[in-house]
Structure formats: structure tokens, C-alpha cells
Amino acid sequence: MTDLLEIRNLKIGATSYPPGEPPREVTLVHGVSLTLAKGRVMGLIGESGAGKSTIGLAAMAYGRGGAQITGGEVLLNGTDILQSGPAGLRALRGKRVTYVAQSAAAAFNPSRRLMKQVIETTLAAGVPSAEAEARAVALFAKLGLPNPETIGRRYPHQVSGGQLQRVMTAMALCPGPELVVFDEPTTALDVTTQIDVLAAIKEAIRDTGVAALYISHDLAVVAQVADEIMVLRNGRMVECGPTSQIIHAPQQDYTRDLVSVRQKDHPAKPPGTTALLSIRGVSARYPGVPVDVLKGITLDLAPGQTLAVVGESGSGKSTLARAITGLLPPSQGEILFDGRALTPKLAGRNQDDLRELQMIYQMADTAMNPRQTVGTIIGRPLQFYFGLRGAQKRKRILELLEEIELGAGFADRYPAELSGGQKQRVCIARALAAKPRLILCDEVTSALDPLVADGILKLLLDLQREEGVAYLFITHDLATVRAIADRIAVMYRGKVVRSGPKAEVLAPPFDDYTDLLLSSAPEMRQGWLEEVIAHRKMAAGGN
Structure with missing residues (x-):
């Protein structure tokens, strides 16, 4: 060959x-x-x-x-x-030679229709417009895009992220590279959309040669x-x-x-007898949106345990975290913390409520002030919650840096001088500085490489054993769930469709959505994707 x-x-x-x-x-x-x-x-x-x-x-x-x-x-x-x-x-x-980027949203001009952008380089190669458009429509169909004859008339914002990624693949294949x-x-795609795009890419590569x-x-x-x-x-x-x-x-x-x-599979801890966090029939909606984004959520999390909240993009995972923190007050229901009802709005919560419930965000880059040193970033909650200053504050900052396995030498560095994993560790230290009882972790490893993410998960588990902190861990990665969770809640369109101990949620029988979610987590073996494609075609009544 x-x-x-x-x-x-x-x-x-x-x-x-x-x-x-x-x-x-x-x-x-x-x-x-x-x-x-x-x-x-x-x-x-x-x-x-x-x-x-x-x-x-x-x-x-x-x-x-x-x-x-x-x-x-x-x-x-x-x-x-x-x-x-x-x-x-x-x-x-x-x-x-053509290129398909990670972020389809950044690769398209939002003011131009998709078809014009897809065929641009094909036209530059001397292909007549009618033929270029015919190629594009054929590729839209091959890549499983809806309404292939007309989807090219849409603007980038009028299609989903997974659809836009497939349009970008069509753009790369259209010139016949x-x-x-x-x-x-x-x-950047959630697990179910990821499999759809992977299947489309694999079939397109095979069919075009x-x-x-x-x-x-x-x-x-x-x-x-x-x-x-x-x-x-x-x-x-x-x-x-x-x-x-x-x-x-x-x-x-x-x-x-x-x-x-x-x-890796983390052995789940035995269920707790009391709840640290109780969510009771919580519904919530964003201002100006006429329908609820969260619909009657009921969940419990015990002290020192990890509840993984999983689901595809738009299922309501991060919205639930916003409701718990008071950034999006519930329209119905209540949220109890250690048996006391939390004030719905963040502004109405007392200092202990703020201190005991901390959050770590997905993008550590945007969660830190680039003009502040690591020591300043970690030291702010020490001063705000405990009034520490001077040598006493510096001593505690260095202790926290040792806890997250970075060391004292990082105190005077700026975020730009850190790797992605190091930045996330600093965000963990900042949360720990408040001595919280619960930390909400919103996709904290999804932007990290596997070995770096594994180090973050190990750190979180070690800190949980030492500090007794509980985690509500939001993710779409089933491998991460197996590595850290004690309990799992599966969310779909604003509702919890399945919840319980990890062993029960990951064992059949499944509801249709949980089955789809679990079957979409890529396995480390060849031929698996073809099996998923064939299974989905059979389930849809195809040949």
C-alpha cells in the first residue's frame, strides 16, 4: 500500500x-x-x-x-x-489537505449561511457552484444531518453543537481532499452527541476513502x-x-x-443515615423563560459522600448547581442544608451558609483573576471568612498548597505560569480555604487530559477522606463517575429519571434514556462503535 x-x-x-x-x-x-x-x-x-x-x-x-x-x-x-x-x-x-477544528462555533462566520461557508473552498478549487452544492447536500445526508436539502440555508446559531460539528466535517470533505x-x-460535545458525531465521521471516512x-x-x-x-x-x-x-x-x-x-472504579462508601443536602421538589426557570428548566428535583447527599449528577448538555445539571448556590432561586420547593432551609437567593444567605457550600468551576482559566498571584487567590477566603492576615494567612496558604500537592513555590506564581491541572488544583485549594462541608464540582475534569484528570480525582478523594467534605459532582463522563461516585442521579430535560447507589444505577434494567447514556460512553475496544450504530438502527426500525 x-x-x-x-x-x-x-x-x-x-x-x-x-x-x-x-x-x-x-x-x-x-x-x-x-x-x-x-x-x-x-x-x-x-x-x-x-x-x-x-x-x-x-x-x-x-x-x-x-x-x-x-x-x-x-x-x-x-x-x-x-x-x-x-x-x-x-x-x-x-x-x-483540510482541517476540522475542536470548536465548530468558532470556525463559522455567524453572519453567513452554512452552505456558502461549506462550499467556499470547493468553489475556489474551480468546481461549479451547482456541483459544489450537490456535493455538500450529499455529504449532509451521509453525515446524518436533518433535512440535508435545506439545512445549508440556516445560520450557524440555528443548528445544535453536534450538527454544527458535522457541518464542519462536510466542509472539510466537500473539496475532495x-x-x-x-x-x-x-x-466539547456531551456523550450522546459525541457518539453521533463519531459515527458520522467514521462512516464518512470509510465511504470517501x-x-x-x-x-x-x-x-x-x-x-x-x-x-x-x-x-x-x-x-x-x-x-x-x-x-x-x-x-x-x-x-x-x-x-x-x-x-x-x-x-478505574472507586468502591462506593456505605449510604449515610442523615442528609447534609436535601433537595425537595425544586423547580426553577430563568428570567424571561416561560417554562421550568428544573422540574420537581428531589435528591439527598450524605456527609462525606459523592453524588454524581450525569446527563447530556441541556439536561439541567449546571442549572441545579446554580439553584443550590442561590444564583437561580427556585420557583418551587426548598433546599435544606444540614436540616436548615437555605434562603433561595444568594444575597440573603449568611456567612456560614456561604462558607460551608463552595463551588469549583469547569474552566479554571476564567475562574481566577490573571493579575493576582496564587497566594492572593487562595488567601482571599481566608481573610473574608476567618479574618486571617499577614504571617498567619501566609502560613495557611502554604499548608493548602501542600494539601493540593503543589508546594510553597507556587504561592508567588500567576495563573498564566500554571498548567491546566495546576490551575484546577489552585481552584480546589481556594474552595478548601473556606473549610466547606459541601463542594459543587461542575465538570472540573472535562477540560483536562486523562492522566491530569486522574490526578485531580485522586486529590479530591484524598481530601474527602481527610476532611470529610461531600461532593456534588456534575459530569457527562461515565468513566469519571465510576472513578469517584458513591451515588448517581441521571438527569434528562430538567428531571431526575434515575437515582440511587452507583452499583444500582449502573446495573440493568435501565430506562430508555439511562440505557442510551450508558451505551454512549466509549469503550476501549475496536468494533464497539459499529455495534452501537447497528443497535441504534435496529431500535429505530432501520435495516
Whole structure:
């Protein structure tokens, strides 16, 4: 089989500008090589900073964020595209090699209809307008989009996130490329939508015969679409081989760690006899919205336990957290904390209520002031709730940094100097500074790489054992649920459709939605996605 893409000894560098120091050159990719045949898919997997996207973009002879290709060759059908020059690259990008980004919403112009954007590069390649539109409609149908003949007339905001991701895939396939680079195309999607998009991508790749690089940090997702997998770390190849080998017989410790993370199961603690948090018949709606977003929610959480709230986007998970914190006062029902009714509005709660109930957000980047040091960020609740100042406050800040396994040296750093996992640990320390009894964790690991997320989950479990804190853990990732939860509540369209101890909720018989949710969590084996597709077709009465 002839190789379509061959990357030889690729080296990529950039200039770093450390605060208060002279600029220095850093190496992002250290001599990576790979080959990819027509019709085949190679998965590139690894943590943030591993070089996945940098290598994927190099397949288009492109370096973003100041990155420069400093050595090696990138051969497409035997021709080194690094030597193509500006005119050659214009003829290559968007036509022979195309790109599907992680965030479809950011990739589209909100003021232009979808069809015009999908066929733009196809028209630039000299294809007549009628033929380009016919190609687009055929791809819309192949990718399972509703009303393929007319969906192109809509604007980006008039379709869902999963639909927009499939439209972007159609845009990449429309020019008839030889190679498509998929850069984390399902990371921002909830679990049920993710499977729909994965299935559409896999079928489109198979039917068009295009070659693809599929970039992700989730090995279970990559296993569904890739023929081969390259594992990367710190810009170097750790391991490369057929998907079955990487999953079932990994050769390197780092790869074995990636595989084992998806298989961890936290033994649930015995049920508590009293409730720390009691939610009784709570309904809530947003101002100006005529219908309830939460509909009669009733749940209990015992001290020192973890309740995982799971469901797809729009099910009401984060809205429930807003109601508990008082940011969205319930229209009906009540919320009890340690037996006392919480005032519905945040502004009416006393200092103890505020202190004992803390929240950690999904995006640590936006949850911290970039102009404040880590010490200032962690120290604010110490001063607000306990009046600590000076040396006493500094001593407690350093103790909290030790608890989250960062150390005293981080106190004077700024958020921009931290990794994603380190930022989330600082947010955990800030919550712990208030000595809370309950922490609401809203998708706190969904933006993190598997091994970093695993470290955060271990930290939370250790802190729970030491401090006795309870967690209400909002997530759409079933692997995370197995790793941390004692109890589970499944939400769908503002209602709790199933709840109870973890072992009971994860065991059949299931209601239809819980069955769909559990069956949509990618498994680490090839052939699983095809089974899901076939099962769904049968359930829908298809052939």
C-alpha cells in the first residue's frame, strides 16, 4: 500500500518569552516520523503539550502561535510540501489537505449561511457552484444531518453543537481532499452527541476513502476511528502501532497508564443515615423563560459522600448547581442544608451558609483573576471568612498548597505560569480555604487530559477522606463517575429519571434514556462503535 503522507524526522520549535527573562528557543516536537496510507486513519494521542495538534498542523505545513518547522520533511504523495512556497501552499490548504477544528462555533462566520461557508473552498478549487452544492447536500445526508436539502440555508446559531460539528466535517470533505486533520472534533460535545458525531465521521471516512489524522486526548474515542495510534509525550513519540496492540498490549508505561485510567472504579462508601443536602421538589426557570428548566428535583447527599449528577448538555445539571448556590432561586420547593432551609437567593444567605457550600468551576482559566498571584487567590477566603492576615494567612496558604500537592513555590506564581491541572488544583485549594462541608464540582475534569484528570480525582478523594467534605459532582463522563461516585442521579430535560447507589444505577434494567447514556460512553475496544450504530438502527426500525 502506497503511503499518502510521510513525515520524516519532524522538528518544530518556538520562541518563549518568560516574564523577566530574555527570550529563549524551545523545541516543541523532537524528530517525530510517521507514515499514513490512503483510506487509513492514524490517531495522535497524548496530554496537553504533547505535540498532537502541532504535528497535525505540520501536515498542512502550518505552525500556529509562533511555532516554526525547523527540520524534517512532510511528504504528500512523495512531494515535500515544506518546499512548496506560498502559491503551492495556497493550492494545498483547504483543497488537498483540510482541517476540522475542536470548536465548530468558532470556525463559522455567524453572519453567513452554512452552505456558502461549506462550499467556499470547493468553489475556489474551480468546481461549479451547482456541483459544489450537490456535493455538500450529499455529504449532509451521509453525515446524518436533518433535512440535508435545506439545512445549508440556516445560520450557524440555528443548528445544535453536534450538527454544527458535522457541518464542519462536510466542509472539510466537500473539496475532495486527500487528507483530513481532525483536531479534537468531539471533545466539547456531551456523550450522546459525541457518539453521533463519531459515527458520522467514521462512516464518512470509510465511504470517501480519505486518509485522516485524528487528534484526541481520549484513548477510548481514538480507538473507535483509528487503524493505528501514535502516543506522544513532550513532543516525542512514546509508542506507535496498530490500535489493537496499543489498547491490549501496550509496550510503554505511559501508554499503560493511559489505558488503565479509563478502567478505574472507586468502591462506593456505605449510604449515610442523615442528609447534609436535601433537595425537595425544586423547580426553577430563568428570567424571561416561560417554562421550568428544573422540574420537581428531589435528591439527598450524605456527609462525606459523592453524588454524581450525569446527563447530556441541556439536561439541567449546571442549572441545579446554580439553584443550590442561590444564583437561580427556585420557583418551587426548598433546599435544606444540614436540616436548615437555605434562603433561595444568594444575597440573603449568611456567612456560614456561604462558607460551608463552595463551588469549583469547569474552566479554571476564567475562574481566577490573571493579575493576582496564587497566594492572593487562595488567601482571599481566608481573610473574608476567618479574618486571617499577614504571617498567619501566609502560613495557611502554604499548608493548602501542600494539601493540593503543589508546594510553597507556587504561592508567588500567576495563573498564566500554571498548567491546566495546576490551575484546577489552585481552584480546589481556594474552595478548601473556606473549610466547606459541601463542594459543587461542575465538570472540573472535562477540560483536562486523562492522566491530569486522574490526578485531580485522586486529590479530591484524598481530601474527602481527610476532611470529610461531600461532593456534588456534575459530569457527562461515565468513566469519571465510576472513578469517584458513591451515588448517581441521571438527569434528562430538567428531571431526575434515575437515582440511587452507583452499583444500582449502573446495573440493568435501565430506562430508555439511562440505557442510551450508558451505551454512549466509549469503550476501549475496536468494533464497539459499529455495534452501537447497528443497535441504534435496529431500535429505530432501520435495516
